[in-house]
Amino acid sequence: MNRTPDTTPLAVIGLGAMGARMARRLIDAGQRVTVYDRTPERAAPLVEAGAAAAPTPRDAAAGADVVISMVTDDAASRAVWDDPARGALGGLRPGAIAIESSTVTPARIAALASAVGERRATLLDAPVAGSRPQAEAGALIHLVGGPAAAFEAARPILGLMGQRALHVGPSGSGAAYKLAVNALFAIQVAAFAEVIGLLEGAGLDRAQGIERLAGLPITSPAVAGVAQLIAAERFEPQFPIALVAKDLRYARDTLEADGRDAPLSEAAAAIYRRACHRGLGGLNIAGVARLFAPG
Numbered sequence: 001m002n003r004t005p006d007t008t009p010l011a012v013i014g015l016g017a018m019g020a021r022m023a024r025r026l027i028d029a030g031q032r033v034t035v036y037d038r039t040p041e042r043a044a045p046l047v048e049a050g051a052a053a054a055p056t057p058r059d060a061a062a063g064a065d066v067v068i069s070m071v072t073d074d075a076a077s078r079a080v081w082d083d084p085a086r087g088a089l090g091g092l093r094p095g096a097i098a099i100e101s102s103t104v105t106p107a108r109i110a111a112l113a114s115a116v117g118e119r120r121a122t123l124l125d126a127p128v129a130g131s132r133p134q135a136e137a138g139a140l141i142h143l144v145g146g147p148a149a150a151f152e153a154a155r156p157i158l159g160l161m162g163q164r165a166l167h168v169g170p171s172g173s174g175a176a177y178k179l180a181v182n183a184l185f186a187i188q189v190a191a192f193a194e195v196i197g198l199l200e201g202a203g204l205d206r207a208q209g210i211e212r213l214a215g216l217p218i219t220s221p222a223v224a225g226v227a228q229l230i231a232a233e234r235f236e237p238q239f240p241i242a243l244v245a246k247d248l249r250y251a252r253d254t255l256e257a258d259g260r261d262a263p264l265s266e267a268a269a270a271i272y273r274r275a276c277h278r279g280l281g282g283l284n285i286a287g288v289a290r291l292f293a294p295g
């Protein structure tokens, strides 16, 4: 590894499927990276690759100019940033850039941005489009909300993890876009999984029916990709159903909190929730097709 002493010190908090791969990209690019995970063993392979491990998010943030969090949801984001004794907010340096890359609600981003501002630091919400393979290949797309100057300052770091960083608007816009993207995707996948039954019910070959349907212009390219996985019954997790259910819930809650109707997000959330109750939460989004097998 060709680490240079003048690189910006970075922290990555949350070393799950996505965070570990993102941290690895930064380490392999020669950056100075301190990592933290609630489950300390998750840091070991990254320490072996050249990272330092911190015992708390606060310690990780204390040594960094850019602090990236990649954890499950709003609750996890609160746990790693806000905890009075151990949270990253307590360690944040004035002038630092905090990046919340987890898929969380715009409401969570508003609260975090305010707390980060009190530390005289700046928050970017930068959730990602793309899944595990894209994280591994540095091919994520960051949807970034927050001040333009902080976006420009963070862009080279984001560029080590992703192929494109889009500055989509002020604080909270990245979170809003991400929920819009995921809700749109997940609703379509659920719809596709449901209508396969019409073809099967007509006595058509399932795999051929899926392929034909996926090849029609009515099917979006993203859903056509998932259709291949449904046809091949390949459900190993990329975008796990449990996270899909969470994102739809957040989309619905955010729309409803704004006084808007969200019947499709609600219906799709119920479908993915049902999949979780059936023990399918760890499967890739394509695994929702299992729900629609004839009973």
Ligand SMILES: NC(=O)c1ccc[n+]([C@@H]2O[C@H](COP(=O)([O-])OP(=O)(O)OC[C@H]3O[C@@H](n4cnc5c(N)ncnc54)[C@H](OP(=O)(O)O)[C@@H]3O)[C@@H](O)[C@H]2O)c1
Pocket: 013, 014, 015, 016, 017, 018, 019, 037, 038, 039, 042, 070, 071, 072, 073, 075, 076, 079, 080, 101, 102, 103, 104, 128, 129, 130, 131, 132, 238, 239, 240, 243
């Ligand atoms: N997977 C995808 O395809 C994908 C794609 C785009 C965006 N995302 C989003 O990226 C984020 C991370 O996803 P992932 O797939 O990496 O999830 P994951 O593999 O389940 O990892 C979740 C991470 O959050 C940590 N965490 C959860 N609850 C916590 C708490 N209360 N306190 C501290 N840490 C906590 C976990 O710590 P432990 O190690 O201790 O469990 C782990 O580091 C999510 O917001 C997800 O929606 C995922």
